[in-house]
Amino acid sequence: MARELSKIINNWVPKESKVIDFGCGDGSLLQKLIQTKNVLGYGVEINNSKIEECIAKGVPVIKQDIDKGINEFESSNFDLSIMARSIQCLKSPNLALERMLNLSKRCVVTLPNLGYWRCRLNLASGKMPVTPELPSSWYETKNIHLCTIKDFEQLCIDQNIKIKDKVFLNSNGDSGILASINPNLFAIEGVYLLEK
Amino acid sequence: MKSITKLINFSEGIALESGRRLDSFDLMVETYGELNESKTNAILLCHAFSGDHHAAGKNEDQSIGWWDQIVGPSKAIDTDEYYVVCCNNIGGCSGSSGPTSINPNTKKAYGSDFPIVSVSDWVNTQKMLMNKLNIPHWHFVAGGSLGGMQALQWSIAYPDRIKKAGIFAAAAKSSTQNIAMNEVARESIRKDKNFHNGNYIEQNVIPKNGIKTARMLGHITYLSEKHMDLRFGRKFQDDASKIDKEVDFEVENYLQYKGEKFSESFDANSYIIMTKAMDGYDAAGKKDSLDEALKEIKAELLIVGFYSDWLYPPERGKEIQIAAINNNIKSSYMVLDGEHGHDSFLFHSEQYSKIIKKFIQS
Incomplete structure (x- = not known):
């Protein structure tokens, strides 16, 4: 995970909070949060080798397909749920958002921006975007629900979800000026802190 | 691998959960490796x-231990690094006090009176x-199936004496279907004409057919449908190696x-006692709440289920996981494919062994 991204998320995570990270990968974000914020963290991951890496790091992890539902964690009183770069891979991103906000007061969501100028250029040339951030061809991508920054913020409005904070990252992974002036065109990634 | 097998007597006896008492009992114990100086590697x-x-390893009879694929030098549970202890549980029939042992009060085998x-008694x-x-x-305390229940019970009953628990192919309680299967098994034993209400030792017979x-x-419940299909298919048993003339298929011969x-080695009363213990276990306890029961746990848990296990399917492990998160x-x-149905916990696979090893070390 890009350093800037984990720094932002780090800022939003309260000390000693209870955190669940959906699509936690090798557990490095949680490991960092455990070390720096002393959180009680759980990862959710579907890939066995990634799970193995979490266990090696001492990061508690749960094998699960997020698409099959996350309702069972609703009784666990999480302070924060995180879904970094995964929501666009889900069958129902809107339902996932609802559920994350049912099981924790706040959630952090990061997503790639299909409105990024490079993507638009690709489309203008008549082809599906293939960029460094979205490197897979249309037939093999896991990103089945890509959207633009505008689309996502509209969804938040439609679902009565409050955007408490947001940061836009440029292609260097920094929160650059252009990306913050016109994120829909210049940001490659949106990072959101959401609340119901 | 340094391995020691010995019988240890506990003359102080034990008060059992049922209210009865064993005034004295024995445990048959096997240990591997050595306890380190700081006593932190047991x-x-x-x-x-x-x-x-x-x-683990081969004993005097050249028989290989039940978890030999997982336990041994450089294996997932590494006997070069850890001091590993395993005992036969009371009520069993492999050396620890059980129905075939002599009751010190009557000087006769306990039989059905055990x-x-x-x-909980085993954990105690x-x-x-x-x-x-x-x-x-x-x-680390670990086990599969009924052994996993003991690992869970350890973390509940003695939170200060256990750092990590491995609960594999197990559940916080037996399901209705588990109990039903066990009852059919017990019924076949009880209705064997040689059972004599459990006092067959006095009659010098054993209810072999029932067992x-x-x-x-x-065995059918321990394997998965797919595994049985792959292993035996619908192949016919060749005449020369048929155990019984009634046998047609290989799977029949295997069973x-x-x-x-x-049936030549396992005691019928032990069969009943062990399955009753399995059926009776419910980690949720008297309050009937798993969330409540897990409150005092301090150990880290590793719960592993196997997709091919229909006896204790992965969802049962998930229930423990959710209650653990709630606490x-x-x-x-973790859920692994496991080719061997419920028995998968016994077998090495690269991922299974790695996860156990890394969990113990982390």
């Missing part, structure tokens, strides 16, 4: 229904063993063979 293995103290024991005897071996805490049928049924072998317990839940 691991307890809890055996499943028909297991015993012999978990008291009903529970998972293992704790007494721990004290006798001068082990301050277990670094055999029970084990045949058990006949396994049942026959088991802020550091706990991981």
